[in-house]
Amino acid sequence: MKVFLQRFNVIMHKTTFQSYVVFVLTFTTVLATGCQQQSSPYFGTVKPRHGPQEIWINNSSEPEWLDPGRCSDSTGGEIIWNTFEGLVQAHPATLKPLPAIATHWDISDDGRVYRFYLRPSFWSDGHPLTADDFVFALRRLVDPQTGSKYASNGFIFEKGLAISRGEAAVNSLGVRALDSHTLEIELVDPLPYFLNFLSFYSFMPIPQHLFQNLQERGIDQDLWTRPEHVVCNGAFQMTDWQFRQHMTFEKNIKYWDADSVKLDRVRVAMVESSTTAMNMYVAGEFDWPGGSTSLPAEFMDHLESYKDFHSHPYLGVYFYWINTTKPPLDDPLVRRALSLAIDRDSLVKHVTRGGQIGSSDLVPDGLAGYEGLHLPVYDPAEARRLLAEAGYPAGQGLPEVTLSFNTSEGHKQVAEAIQAMWQQELGIAVELENQEWKVFLANAEQMNFQISRMGWIGDYADPYTFLELLTSDCGNNHSNWSSKTYDALLEQANQHNDPEERLTILRKAEAFALAEQPLIPLYVYTRTQLIKPYVRGIWGNHQDRHPWKYMWIDESFEPGEENSESVNTSRKAIQVHK
């Protein structure tokens, strides 16, 4: 060791400081050159690292609940949709309701009572599934004892709201088993979107017999979704759950439609960082980083050129709430001026960069045949005129306005861009204030803000999921704006049984509300996805639902082969209708 050190020392002593610098620089250059991207049409490896009957995906974070009655987050929803099956299922491309556990149904003339006829089917433990399992699940959803954050989804059922308030008995819910395979559901209003909404994860059946079994064995019933206990009726069944690492699912052979399920195994990891998930995709550790993983915005320009990159519109709107009681924003003219001064096209092109669609409408296009209002997305001249009319020509004399957002690089960039636009177009200096998430939520709840960022993801494909936000008694309405006319219009629309007529009324309501501008819509979300070219059976749809049951690995895929142009990566037509 000593001799070696001495010899090396002699060599190094001869080396001048300059050559040392040259050495370090050369080494760094070699390293950097080695790191340059090789030209491939695909982002990362295109050879599956597992057998053909398996897929590796990401589900971004540890879900709060895998219990359909309690789940309220998309990561839990993703698992529930693939391990449970409700009365209807959503078509993987169009999201139209298709028969699932119910083979067919009747609807009463007033559109309020649905009668579902269930197919004979089984739970994964072989126990027959009956209409009582649905009754049990839906009563449990609204029962205040359950403490479900999504209990409000059950308020569409007769007596749902009263039960959750403890004002009615749980068994008075408008969901009844007429016999073991006939279920009757009575709704409060004739909701035209009911069948679409019914495929939502809150409405899955729950194995009543498992609860009894756990109770007899003295096991905490809250733990029923753990792999050692869980009994399900969907395409896959959980076999392993490593907390905050990964879950493993195997095909459920008792599933009524098991013949159409192609994969034997699904490995779901929980990787929160979008950059880490992207790295794992490049290395082939993910075939699909999953519906709920967004791609890092700074990579967007780079990723767009790859063939395995896909994007599609998503049922979500990014907007700013305005507290309409605090001056100067109590004046609709000022609110409209602020909205018209925002160059939304520039915002989505230069700031958000994920292919979002700039929009001044609250309801995105294409929901159940609803035609959007297509309000002007940018009109600075009109904005200046409105502001002058409100008594603040060129922004002079306008009291201070603060824009709050929850701490995030993305929200900050959007807020800064809009701050600059308002300064430039209207001469208004707006203060920006970022707040930690829970503080932000507390301030929103207490209406302690002037302008506040919000995003809203629709739960079902109907304009009502967005328009409901502005009703007077909606707990999510953070504008302090309420209008009897607006409430009456929505109520009138809900009572209407004719879909066309109903949409016309809803359109009128949206136009009425946006003329008052209690919120400033900015853009419609998009989902960006990386999907390995050998993965088939994933469709882009606006609710980002991608059932694993249709997915498969195409072993015959060769790199260089053209992939289809959109997220529709199915090369063979998949028989969806049974």
Add this chain to the structure above:
Amino acid sequence: MIRLLLRRLLELVPTVLVIVVASFALVRLAPGSPFSSEKEIPAEIRQKLEAKYGFDKPLPEQFIRYIGNLLKGDLGLSTKYPQRTVNEIIANGFPVSLTLAAVALLWSLLVGITAGIIGAIRQNTVWDYTAMTAALVGISVPSFVLGPLLVLVVSLRLHMLPPAGWGDWHHVILPGLTLGTIYAGSIARLMRGGMLDVVRSDFIRTARAKGVTEWVIVWRHMFPTAILPVVSYLGPAIASMLTGSVVVEKIFNVPGIGPYFVDAAFNRDYFLVMGIVLLYAFFLLLLNLVVDVLYGFLDPRVDVS
């Protein structure tokens, strides 16, 4: 010696109590609640949720209940992961962070001590400059730069190790190196400083005069004294390695307890925050005690009793 240990252990009790009171008060003072979300939760349902965790009771009562449970070893329920207890969450994540810490510690000691000794015994040579430049880089380059760089080169270009995840030995190397390098830089500088302090001492000159070989001088005579600053540094360093690293565990998706320091606070997951703070405090206090005891063995001038 035993008396000292007992006294020091007794002193831990009021310190821990202060930490419990302070963190309980701080976490409750923060605005917001574990159950606030973008979507409004009906008031009745919210009350039920709060009652489940005992948040409906007055704060002093909640505190007494918490202390009572704590004495029984029960750290409470998590609100973010409602099917798990805090004990279960820590039991799940702690062995992971421990494994990562072990690798990081080994790496930082190996590199840090070697570089420090080389720098000192070849002071003001290219050896010294190289070692100290490397140490400076190690200290200055943050883990959120080093981690992704290692992933880029080792995982994505050379395909030698997985970019992230946890499961077997090759998952631990990159996060271990990333975490260890930060500490290695500091250790190298402390080690070099320590060595230079003793290199001109009388006892070293005496040893040289006696004709003791350079190898024996470095390892037998200089090393035990020179390592003392490193030992004091290692107490808090090991405590923070053991309780995981927020950044490294996020980058490599390591399911340890590091991210809870930030996430649990953001989620207002009251009991989980408390559990993690207590765990960290416990290790910090314990390791400082260990360091003090070790001093007695390494430095004859320190009388621990």
